[in-house]
Amino acid sequence: MVPISPKTQRSDAISPEDLFIWMWLVENAGLVQAAVGIVTALVWFVYLQVLVSGVRRQRRTEILIHLGGSRSLDGRLFISNLGFEPIYILEILLTLRTPYGERETSVADRTEIAKEEVKNPVATTSQGPLKSGEFVDIGSFDDLLQRAQRNTSDDLQADGVSRVELKVAAISAASSAVVAAKRQFCITFDAGKCRIRPKTVYATQIRSWWGRCRLKRELEMELEQ
Template sequence: MFDWLTENIEVVQLIASVTTTVVWIVYLNIFLQGFIQQRRSSLLINRGGGEDLDSRCLVSNMGAQPIYLLDVLAATEGKTAPTLASVVDRKELRDGQNERPSEVTGQGPINCGNYVDIGSFRDVVERAEFHGLKEVENDSKRLKLIVVAATNQAKHIVAASREFDIEGDGDAVAVRPRSVEARQIRARRKRKRLTKLLEEIQRKRSGEAVESAEIDRL
C-alpha cells in the first residue's frame, strides 16, 4: 500500500486538493445562502383582534434590517381591470388636532421585529372607497393589500402582498385571509411594475385610484 502511494503520490495529492476544494465550495455556498437569507426583507400583513371589519390590519417587519414603510395599497376588481389606491394615510383622523405624523399616517420606520397598526379593516375599506375603489363591503369581495417599503441596503423597493375575502353583509361581515402568510414580491420585474403603479398613484390628484391589469401580475 505504501509503495502504491509512493508511486502515485501526484495523483493522491491531486485527489486530496480537489476534495478539499469541493468541501470549501460547499461550506462557502452554505454560508452565502445563510447570509442572503438573513439580509432578505420579510414583510407580514396580518389580521389581529378579531375576524370582522373592526379587526386590526398589522404590518410587521420580520427582516434583519429596519425598513421605512412607504405605502400600503389596496386593490379590488374594477370595471375593466383591478383598481388600486393608497390606504396608508389615516384620513379619518385628520381633524387638525393630531400633531404627530404617526397619528395621521402609517408611513415611517419599522425596526426589526416591530409592527405598525394601519387601522381597522373597516378603516382600510373606507379609505379605499374614498379614493374611488368600488364598494368592497357587499356579498363576497376580494381585497388585496400590498405593502411597499424601502431599506438602507436595497436599491429598489421591497414589497409583499396578501389577499383577503370580505364576506357577508350588514353586521355579519367577516375578513378572511386567503393564505397563511403574505407573499414576498422579490422578482425584479414585479418590483419595477409596482414602482410604476406607485408613481402613477402619487401623481394623481388627492390619491385617486388607478386601474391597471398589472396589479394581478404582482
C-alpha cells in the same frame, strides 16, 4: 548479543499487501495530490455557500401582514417587520375586486382622522421606519375601505367587494431596491354578518425581479395621480 527469533523477523517484515499499497501511492503521487486538492476545494466551497446563505438570510426582508382582533370590518390590520434589518414603509396599496372590476389606490394616509384631532403629524400616515420585530397598526378594514372611497371617488360598499389585496412597499436598510409583500383577503356576508378570511397563511414576499419592477411601475403611476 540476543539472537532474533524467526517470529520477530516475521512480525517486522512488510507484508505484500502493504508493499503494494506503498508502491501504488509512490507511483500515483500526482493523482493523490490532485484528489486531495479537489476534496479541499469542495470543503471550502460548501463552507462558502453556508456563509453566503447566512449573510443573505440576515439581509433578507420578511414583511408580515396580519388581521387581528376580529374577522369582520372592525378587525385591525398590522404590518410587522420580521427581518433582521430595519425597513421604511413607502406605500400601502389596496386593490378591491368588485362587480365593476378592480380598483387600486393608496391607503397609507389616515384620511379618516380629522385635522383638528391630529396632535402628532406622524399619526396622519402609516409611512415610516420599522425596526426588526416592530409592527404598526394601519387601521381597521373599514378604515381602509373609507380611505379607498375618498381616493377613488367611488361608492364602495363592503357588500360589493368580494376580494381585497393589501400590498406593502418598503425600502430595506441593506439595499436601496424596493422590497414588498402582499396578502389577499376574501369578504363574504352570511345573514347580514361580514366575515373576512385570509387566502393564505401568511403574506407572500415579492422578491422576483419582475415582481419588483411591476411594483415600481405601480408606485410611479400612483405618484402621477
